[in-house]
Amino acid sequence: MPSGGAGPGSSNSSSIGPGPKGRRAASASSDTGSAPYSSNADDKTLHETYLWPFYDAVKNGMGAVMCAMTKVNNTLSCQNSDLLLKHLKTELGFPGFVWPDTMAQNNALESAINGEDYGSSSIWSTSTMETMLANGSLTETRLNDMVTRNLMGYYHVGLDNGLQPEAEAEDAYVNVRGNHSKIIRENGAKSMALLKNNGALPLNKPRVMSVFGAHAGPVIGGPNQGMNIDGAGPTYQGHLASGTGSAQASYPYLVTPYVSLTNKAVEDGTMMRWIMNDTYASTAGSSLIPESDASTAVTPSYADYASNADACLVFLNALSGEGADRTELYNDDQDTMVSTVADNCNNTIVVINAVGPRLVDQWIEHDNVTAVLYGSLLGQESGNSIVDVLYGEVNPSGRLIYTIAKNESDYNVDICYTAQCNFTEGVYIDYRYFDAYNVTPRYPFGHGLSYTTFSYSDLTISKPSTLSKAPSGNRTVGGYADLWDTVTGISVDVSNTGSLDGAEVPQLYLGFPASAKQPVRQLRGFDRVDIAAGNHETTTFDLRRRDISYWDVTAQQWLVAAGTYRVYVGASSRDLRLNGTFTVETY
Template sequence: VALGNWESAYRKASSFVAGLTTDQKLALITGSSIDSTNGSFTALTFLDGDMGLQDYFYVSAFSLSSAIAMTWDRDAIYDQAKAVGSEFYNKGVQVVAGPTSQPLGRTPWGGRNVEGFGPDPYLNGLATGLTTKGYVDAGVIPGAKHFLLYEQETNRTGGGADSAPYSSNADDKTLHETYLWPFYDAVHNGLGAVMCAMTKVNGTLSCQNSDLLMKHLKTELGFPGLVWPDMNGQSSALESAVNGEDYGSSSIWSTSTMETLLSNGSLSEARLDDMAIRNMLGYYYVNLDNGLQPDHQDEDAYVDVRGNHSKLIRKNGAKSMVLLKNKNALPLKKPRVMSVFGAHAGPVIGGPNMAMNVQGSGPTYQGHLASGTGSGQASYPYLVAPYVSLTNKASEDGTMMRWILNDTYSSSSGSSLIMEGTDSTAVAASYTNYATNADACLVFLNALSGEGADRTELYNDDQDTMVNTVADNCNNTIVVINAVGPRLMDQWIEHDNVTAVLYGSLLGQESGNSITDVLYGAVNPSGRLTYTIAKNESDYNVKICYTAQCNFTEGVYLDYRYFDAYNVTPRYPFGHGLSYTTFSYADLTIEKPSNLSKYPTGEQTVGGHSDLWDNVASVSVEIANTGSLEGAEVPQLYLGFPSSAKQPVRQLRGFERVEIAAGDKSKVTFKLRRRDISYWDVAAQQWLVAAGNYKVYVGASSRDLKLNGTFTVQTSS
């Protein structure tokens, strides 16, 4: 493998390891600090996660990865990662357990989908790569997870009488085109560590799986760094070591265990050296040897690393919110009377860092949901709930605001409220009474899941009854949803009085401010869905697997690729999102590829064959802002492959978020790389460019396609 800009790190790591004794090498790969004649090394600290440091004081709680992906904004994704990385760096932590590419979101019931970037491999890969680069540029080692095909929580550590975790069984084409694809981006952008999943792939534990770790990750992708296991990810030190794991700190992978393997010849000195070098490569690659990183801090030490990150979190949170529906209800304009409903609008009764135990806590959260659980949970310095930000806005505007911060409130009695009107009228607190005569009714919903448990429903009867009750009595009912994944809404979406729906993922500490900024028009919404919202649960083709063998028989047909192939009509399609202004599309131009070789011919590099990353074609369009407000549009490029490739109807292969002033135009150009027009040839074990006609579609979502064209590719052997 041509190491490229890893070459210097490799020389340093090799030199350092060459000066170590066998005992010191063993200490290095088992997580101990060492002092040698060749220098000293303090053991690496590994910590979750992508939305900020867990369990620390004076740190920020960022948006989850699923939220930042909804911005469809490369700069926003990178900027958040660099900010997160800087907080790790300044707390003396070296390895971020992230980016979280997977769970990808094979099934919308997946409990940890909220931690990832969504089920489209192209979008997921781009976000995974940008996050990797952000961490590297902040001076910390990115540790991408979970490798590989880790797509649900059920039976992840075994089920019933079987103590073994489930096995994700996928064919070679599916593995490459869907699940391995994002890791190419991560490795290409400087990935220093990979966490292998606790589950099995094709019958073998991921952390003991030579095909995954040695063949695909370290050889095909040219990954130079270390592999470490997720909790319970290994059952044998020998099987892990000889098949690709490089670091561990459990009783299974201990100094004495590894010593025994060396002495009996099961583990070679050459493999030990390889593991030791890989443990040091990321450290040198991000220049942690320069001595500038602050010492590791105790969790409660008064070391404030937040800087001005609150502004970034608020901005990105607003940018990620998706306007699904709007019948001229938004933005709000100083409503005289505003009623707010739902537990999600207010803070939880104790918090904000109150333990969130998903198992047994139900499908909704009884407070404002802005963080994940388990590895997806951050440490809030504070949490701005919508109730707080809306109260501040009501105070500024002179709005009369009332609220019921509960999802099941139906009492006809309660504290009376004096309403504005000709006559003073005492109003009992109930959904019906508070909805009646309000200028705007805001109903807040959430959907909860996280590490340890999958979702049990994609809707909620209590919340949906609340929406309908309010809408029956308020002709301007605006629904705000923050959800861990697809949240169905067909119980009320066509109600005449549901005038707007604002939708997002979990936004971190500034969540209420971000939402209010969009509701009142301080920010023009530009978020886009990263998954399909169906009309019915039965419209999704992949459910939770309850057996030990989970067969990925759907292949590459996930989310919109399945909906398109089987003509299933979604409620809201992948890529959908509205604005407070309008846009038009025109002037599609295509610069087609010249003659290409069928297979890549570039040298094997860190990130695969070098020419996989070459730009080989481009597509341009002109976007005009035809409305009266400045706004951002996200034009999306989809490709249909030649029929011989047997690919999905359309696949995302480009997007740009472009801000345009009212009345102005902007030319948008999508660059197509060689890998973007390739598919996995199982027989040749290589990425193949199909010869023939490619269909080009450009539009505002996977279903709202404004322009189309074709280009022809000729290939040579």
């Protein structure tokens, strides 16, 4: 499925940090090293929304976490004992090390005793550490813990096996790319979500194709440019395939859609025209060559190039940088371009690559907007990945990982401009909010179309055994051991009812008993299943104890509510094909 979401202590990813290496916690710091902002969330919100993915990350071997420049609940992240010691290292059983973001370490003693394990030599100098040990403010036990956590990863991955190569010279050329370009291209195509298709895609040797938008082609000088962490955007005047700041790629090359489409035009004998600018003003052409669908074109304008084309491809992007929030969810110049092209072309296909939700209601209901292909930033093979989907070399199977609203006001969260940023929305973010308040989205969470069709049948739910209300297992990596026990299994048959091979992404949503005070539905599983035309596959979801648990603030524990749980399986958070129930008894 293509990324969204941020929270307390977070910027691009999550609260303390996800992945094999935890990403940082967020925003900015002042010159004095004291963060000006505090991300504030109550205990239930912190657990059910922002700590939730860290349980999975820790359980699956995350080795390091970066603490942020900001405060969380008014304590600096890198000296926040609740965040680092109580939750991360004790509750979640995280065995790895914590290190600070740039300028995030503020105080030698406070960071050492409250959970940071790796720090700046200018703050943790040898003399400083010796002084803290000598006066007893830092114990030898804690220092040994820091050392162990720093070295654990080295031994865990076997770097002590004597098989590592000799160090190369600083300027030596070492080609480590292997088949990476193939992997990047394949996964880029898989991640693209087809939001709308009125039969326009896949393309089949169009006679005349017109391409519009700065996002279709390269920047003037590239592929790499200096994008700093102070913010960027709101759009990029070239093909956007990488983030900025810490998320910036260093391309060996960049395949733009213009390049890949040109290759297809050569192969198919297509006449291809382009205006790779979002605000192009037409210039005089020649009266010697008439403008028609049977000739090359010499009078470039949005209207002229659109009017005689069999297919019009409009490319849009949305960008924001590491150190600044987005300033818009749609762009007037780009949307005017789409509308102008659509007014003159009855087969207008829009391709969007964006860092987050990008609204489309300014033109989505235009009769001539026949398809929308939507994705994130795809890397060096971006143009090939996009064109693979446009021409049907790859059957699209990506899904939205956030809701695209009809209006900005439909979202219940906004940018925080004050020093105290309170996450009062709790767990009701994205589809959970839209469902709870019955807000109709333009495209729901989990949405994505295919060039084939799928049907769902035979929902089967196994009966769970009686469960203790609270987990009773030993604490281990990932929390209490029995949080990960499978309590019930749910299976569904998915059939490919179309004429093309394709991949479907069945999604499992769960509704809790009222006593748990949870959202209407919550995603608890999904799977990408390749299915040949005319065939079917059975998908099984194993629900773990933690999947049916809620955080009880009074008990300070993950509890299971007795009662009836509602099961929904479908193709998005709003396209729910099958439903059923199971009952849990507790003791």
